[in-house]
Amino acid sequence: MQRISLYAALVIFLGALGLSWLTHGNGVVRDDPKHHISIPKQLTVPLEVWAAYNGTDVFFRYRWPAPNAGIFHDMLRYTNGAWVTQGEAVPGSQPEGLHEDRVAMMMDDGSVPEFGRYGGYVTIGKSLTGFSDEASSRDVKNHPYLGKKLGLDESTKYLPDTRKDLSDWAAVVPETEQDRLRAAGYFLDLWHWRAHRGAPVGYSDDQLVGVARLGDSGRGAYATNWDRERKQPRLMLDAAKVGKAALNWDDITQGRVGQDDVYYLREDQALPFDPNAGWKEGDTIPRRILRLPQGSRADISIAGRARWENGFWDVTLQRKMDTGKPLEDKILRDGGAYQVAFAIHRQATGGRWHYVSLPYTVGFGRRAEIQPTYFQGDAPDWHQTPFRATLFYPGQVSWPHLNSASHAGAERIKAGVPVRYRHTEEQLAHYGIEAEFAEAIKTQWRLTLLAGIGLLAAFGIALNLLIQRK
């Protein structure tokens, strides 16, 4: 009988261990839109990068997998006699697919030393939009500098030294100090290609990250197609030029509109909106007006065509190596070494639901991870092997957190140890997700630890009661 009881105790003990093994990691990590949480199923995505230059222009070519061509952005749909916005940003994928695919590249020339070691992490300040503790749009709009002067309505990326307090997004240093920092090159150049807001007119956005994520000077490639007073679009498609005055909602959501169709609203293919044009249920007009960008905002163009084909985007961007605007662009020189970090959006995601890379070096005739090929002529032939980067979902990990007592590597950051010395992309993706559920996981972990000790103690008691001493 004792022997049977001993076997039973063993079975119960091993059964509890087995159950723990089989169920571990469950019960906490889940999508939670209320707290801006949506976890992608795939945590890493490869990105191939080619680069070339001819002494005057530089070309970057990007190729990455995407299950579909995400060419749509927000739309205005005629519903029950009114124009209703569709495709507003949500955590994770926009259900109707109304969020464009993108590729972005931040670039520095060594003026932001932390960027070369930690990449985009240095731009993730406290309470950015999309984080569970995001600053409210009202607070940003009311901020005397970010809202009132720069016109921001969301808390965007910023560089650490643009704040008096690392952990306070609103503690902006005085404007004179910002000017001083900018003049010293303390900003990141940001190339930002968007499949909807830019690609149809052949341009990538040219932005920068300093006190915030801002556009370069000049006019951007898109504006909002909405007349607030009349609650209607400002423009509609010109049927004489594109064959229709509006798109059809079902065609958009059921994949019947492709890259070779008109899926956008270009200023030069549009007419002022006519409310009496016989609109019918399901008529849909893009909420963005596309136009040719101007000034420094127009520095980066698409070389050839940006295409999605066979499950991959293939996008090539071109820019003057020296744009003549050193306060807005990183000036590239033959023999120069630079730092870059990449990001992509796919599957109708926006905001922080992107995949990002660690920083890499680019050397023009210099030893570096990415070495642009020198060529003569107007267009490179891309014969070289691409550089392969691994992009990862970064979760909610901010620079203030990384420099706090909650991060075991904070001392290493102070010592200047690069992120790649201790972390892989896969590891960072897991850490990023755990950061989104930090308190809940910690609580469950504590309980698991205690439960395990309790189980061991109970097993020990059972063993000692059941084994008879001679």
Next chain:
Amino acid sequence: MDAYHVVLVHFPIALWMTAALAILWRAASAGPLALAVDRALVPLLALGLLAGVLAFLVGTQVWPWETISATPLGRNHVLLAAWTTAYWALLLVTRWLKGDAVWEGFTRWIMAGLALVGSILLGITGTLGGHLVGIHTHVSDALRMLGWEVFTTFYVPTPTLMAIGGAAIALIALGLVGRSRARRGT
């Protein structure tokens, strides 16, 4: 304190691994050498526990609690270290209190199995400690293949916690009923 922790962990590892070998040997043999090794088992396990507790305590001083409890690898290392220490304490208490009875019949193989499980726990704890100081091994790859990504915190959901609680109660009840029956001679 990290350097001291690294030095100290060698002692419980060495002592518990030696103890595991002694248990396996004694389980497999009743020869004079196995009997001699068994006589050293309680001191080995006791010294191992002492060294283990000391290494654990020093380990808690390497990073502030706020830091170590905020990192998945740190949490896993603490959890495994606590379980490993408790586990080997269980073996010590059992061998100490029950004496040679643990080598009777099938119980000896239970002891052997427990020693193997203890060695695995010890190995995982050491592996996680290695990760924390930047020394990686393929043990984490093996664990990944078995279903645990070591860069994620090991925790179980609440229903499993309740099942573990139920298992603990069942184990104690089983022991009490078993002892009661043994006393009654049934």
